[in-house]
Amino acid sequence: MADEIALLSTWPSMFGMRVRVALAEKGLKYEYREEDLRNKSPLLLLMNPVHKKIPVLIHNGKPISESMIIVEYIDEVWNHKSPLLPTDPFQRAQARFWADYVDKKLYDTAKKIIWSTKGEEQETGKKEFIECLKLLEGELGDDPYFGGENFGFVDVSLVTFSCWFHTFESYGNFSIETECPKLVAWTKRCLEKESVSSSLADPHKIHDFASGVRKRLGIE
Amino acid sequence: MAEEIILLDLWASMLGMRVRVALAEKGLKYEYREQDLRDKSPLLLEMNPVHKKIPVLIHNGKPICESLIIVQYIDEVWYNKSPLLPSDPYKRAQARFWADYTDKLYELGRQLWLTKGEEQETAKKGFMECLKLLEGELGDKPYFGGENFGFLDVALVTFSCWFFAYESFGNFSVEAECPKLVAWSKRCMEKDSVSSSLEDPLKIHGFVIMMRKELGVE
DSSP: OOOEEEEEOOOOOOHHHHHHHHHHTTTOOEEEEEETTTOOHHHHHHHHHHTTOOOEEEEEEEEEEEEHHHHHHHHHTTTHHHHSSOSSHHHHHHHHHHHHIIIIIHHHHHHHHSSSSHHEEEEEEHHHHHHHHHHHHHTTTSBBTTBBSOOOOHHHHHHGGGGHHHHHHHTHHHHHHHHOOOHHHHHHHHSHHHHHTTTSHHHHHHHHHHHHHHHHHOOO | OOOOOOOOOOOTTTHHHHHHHHHTTOOOOOEEEEEOOOOOOHHHHHHOOOOOOOOEEEEETTTEEEEHHHHHHHHHHTTTSOOOOSSSSSHHHHHHHHHHHHHHHHHHHHHHHHHHHHHHHHHHHHHHHHHHHHHHHHOOOSBBBBBBBOOOHHHHGGGGGOOOOOOOOOOOOHHHOOOOHHHHHHHHHHHHHHHSSSHHHHHHHHHHHHHHHHHTOO
16 A cells, blocks of 8 residues: 655745655655645644644654654654664664754754844854854764764754755854854755755745745844 | 663652653663752763753763653663553654653743742643643553553653642642543552652652742742
8 A cells, every 4th residue: 555645844944844854865755735834724733733833744644743753753664765863772862862952952042043133132042053053063073974974863853954054144144154164064965965955945045035034023 | 791870860850750760660770870950060061061961871881861862762772671662653753742742841840830920820821731631642541651651651750749849839739630640640650660760749849949949939
């Protein structure tokens, strides 16, 4: 029986993009459904009644929510191709730790850069964001990927932020490449993979999107 | 070679207790090291330089941090006894989803005893909503894991020894609002791994009184 896979997401979401990258890594066909978060569809509310957020993966009618939980699910079900998590329990724990770090720290600091006006909050956000990236850059070390020789779980969790870098730099007035050259080199390396380049949004479109949101929120 | 397992923890932490329950479920011997979070030990800072928080599990010298990540690690290494996560990927995703949800209780619970007035009322409402949702997820099963005590049971049961403190400062009754959940927590307490890992609710209450004084909440 063919697998029926649907993904509820929004095109600018770096969280939704993580799922797209994972599905592409496994070579899976799926139906993509763009959601309007200001007018949530009955399907989204039915499939994620707890958080009412995207992304939601619907596999043979059953929903899975929370991007990294979805990625782990995809990795476990389609375990015969492109494994994302390592097999060693300690390395798996490390991968989960760093993906959790990206979720807890990076997203919140990034929000301060783009969704607040110039001033102390934005400066603090920028400082913290750069610190987070530097820590992640240190964790990467000299490996081609966070997964070592192969693209893996942490790579999926972080690479989708890279199409938002231009937007962060523009509103925060700084250069990520100057601060974290190795990390930017890593993002370019990842973009050579089709699963990544076909899943990430265009940085200029993201910038336009953010610009629109800021106008709506009255941020200047 | 014998396993060397050390747990850096704080006696009152419901997050640390999750690890204690998991270790007990697997029948593992370990060295418990109480941490002073106002004067963090060199070992804690070395083993968790990123967050500088407890719990930290040190297994044969290597550190693992974040309570639910530690519990998963324990479940994967010592997989031959008392499995905590189910084997079906969909059920595993559901268990992870709800365990992630229980982390909300931590922050809401803190607001319950740290704040007063409207802020506290909001936290109380949010806290009860979470518990009710979790109670719904339990349904008529003996455990969240079904017939057997599992990952989500571990994630949530440690909050139960904090219920008395929350009820006392929040002025409400968990049993009145969520009787099935309280019945479940009592069922869990019949397990040695749980009763030996959770702290006395009265001691937790005393701990909160002390914290409130220290933080100037009155």
